[in-house]
Amino acid sequence: MTEEKYYINKVDTDKKSIYCHHDLMGELLIPTHKHDKAQMLYTEGGIVYVITQTNTYFLPARHFMWIPKGVEHSIHTNSENVIMRNLYFPVKKNEHTFYESEGIYPVNDLLLQMMLFTNRWDGNLIKGSRNYDITKAIKAILPTICLNNLPLSLPFSKDVRLTKIVNYLDDNLGETILFSKLAIQFGFSERSLYRLFQKDLGMSFIQYLTIRRILKAIELLLEKNLAVNEVAQAVGYNSVPSFSNTFYKILRQRPSDYINGEQILKKS
Template sequence: MESSHHKVDKYYIKNVDADKNSIYCHHDLMGELFVPTHKHLKAQLLYAEGDVVFVTTETKTYFLPARHFIWIPGGIEHSIQPKSENVMMRNLYFPIEANENVFFQTEGIYPVNNLLLQMMLFTNRWNGDLEKGTPNFVIASAIKAILPQICLTNLPLELPLPKDERLNKILRFIENNLGETILFAEVATQFGYSERSLYRLFQKDLGMSFIQYYTIRRILKAIELLLEKKLSVKEIAQEVGYNSVPTFSNTFYKILRQRPSDYLNQDEILKRK
């Protein structure tokens, strides 16, 4: 493990908790950087623009699309891996306060609305510790204070990591065949399960049904393709195994609260200043 710790040290992680009372700020164009598993006492707001970022905790992989942020409570081990080198990440690390709103005690992914976007843009030139009593500290505190009031939908953009090796094989099969329509009954037969026992395995190990897992996996793949801006909505629907564009669009909307076409038309506002 030693080597990965050194990598983290070269990174800014060790500075996050150096001053227990400051709000720490770090903005970075990721490059090819992978941030190995680490934790800090402060809670983290991680905002991404440009592509998808994978955030992995002990039990889940979170899938953070551009123009969203993830809230990571203090003390939670996590690693961070951008899908491509053109991801811009903005991080604010907040000291834990007494009697915090329950919002801050849970991991979650939320879309960034225009108000929050403008406030994040305002933090563009900051780096390092924001000291209590300074205007920047007050502004950063306002960003935190506004979150529970504007972030009302915690998006289900995470997939549990399987503990059972047999399930791993099935999830890899799903992964490799997202362009086909995969039927639960056929998967059960192919991997030698009765439908009932496979259903139970999914529920017990992942806490969700096959269809929930499969749906979220398809939509996550669709987000990646939409962010690449190379294919039309119709082509993307087909790439993730939907024959009907309306069905695809409605499923996408149920999970993300916006249409695939909105995703395709997003401008990147936070170009690096």
């Protein structure tokens, strides 16, 4: 499998253009690559993970990911029928700090309609053209309307001891997991395990487990067509209100609203 198959070699051919590419994924993986332009990636129709050298990002429906220039990343999906909408922007000096960091953001109705307007465009959009001006406007409004960089990513564990624990958590998200018992099970004191999470992952055990559970919940909501209470139980929540509140804190919307938003997207 070559990068050329995925148009990657064309993105930077004209350094001043905005490059546009919308298409079916066609495969389950786009291999690791990078480009000199910043990328706005919006996807529809399946589960999408973007993996960088330091993090795994989950890109849910009705959200986009901003990938700064030069960031190596690969794209993984659960379906070849995922639609990818890509805009690649040249980087200029002294731009807004928004454009310097990786991030996942919800797409409001305005941004969604602007993205869908570019649906039939492909290739280099040249300065001075109507299409260029429209896509430039999309980029320009992002710092204003994208105020919530959602924590939909998890860092990779570099410590072999913690990798085993993280794998165990992934396999048992539906179970009640007590930190004290987890420490004993893997031969740690609570204090030393707490420090290991902070040192290796930069977050606490509770933070890691909460985000991992919500990421799994999003997968189940999108893939399995389960009721909210079924999803809550599947990711370890005995209380639907507690699950809904946690979901809201991370995605800024309730699970039921998220499902409804996905249905709206499919109809548009």
